[in-house]
Amino acid sequence: MYKVALLLVLEKITKEQQYLRNQSCHITKHRHSDYGFSLLEILVAVLMIGILAAIAAPGWLAFVNRQRVNKANDAILTALQQAQREAKKNKRTYSVSFRNDNGIPKVAIHFNTSPPATTNPIWKPLGEDMTFKSGQVLLYSNLDSSTYNKLVSTGNVNYTPSSGTGSLGTITFDYMGALLDASALSQQLGLKIAVATPNSGNYSATDRLKRCVVVETLLGGMRTGKNSNNCN
Secondary structure, eight states, X not given: OHHHHHHHHHHHHHHHHHHHHHHHHHHHHHHHHHTSOOHHHHHHHHHHHHHHHHHHHHHHHHHHHHHHHHHHHHHHHHHHHHHHHHHHHHTSOEEEEXXXXXXXXXXXXXXXXXXXXXXXXXXXXXXXXXXXOTTTOEEEESBOTTSBSOBOTTOSOOOOOSSSOEEEEEEEEOTTSSBTTGGGOTTOOOEEEEEEEEOXXXXXXXXXXXXXXXXXXXXXXXXXXXXXXXXX
8 A cells, every 4th residue: 555655656756857858848938949049140240241242342351452552562661771781890992783483573692693594593582581473563674684784775664564474674783782883873863662552454553652762872872652643
């Protein structure tokens, strides 16, 4: 008798525990559904993100291009100053030669006036730590590439090259850090090495963003410039 009563009580307790567990699971699932997102809400969020990205993309691209051009121009100035320091330190002629190689700007700091062969490892990508990809930035100049420290006949920077490969000329310093053969350069001041982002589809420079370094005195004095007013 007592055993039967005890079994009935245990059975009732077991059923009540099972009922409570079922109720707990139901409440938990209900709460979880309250914290979720509907498909419509997700679609609206994705659409808003897309609109914001479309608005921000042109500004971000302009910022990135500006940073690239500024850093490339800094690298040009650094190369020229390094060659000038080496010339004075070692009491011998030093030059900086510039070229584009398949859309990648390159620079070589070397002895004497003749640029090294294009296969010579002395040629380095401009601003090696920046690792410019082909066509991101290009170099331009107003130098006669057949010699050193000489302007082209017009004196203007050529911003419309026919290809992304070619020599851009050489700037040479004597043992005192002045432009080599300064006595013959009275009409050759304003040597310019410029950098710009090329237009899509060709190698001509965009009008919106240009930077340059100008060697403007016989003693090798330099300054930087930007945009068409200073870099043409």
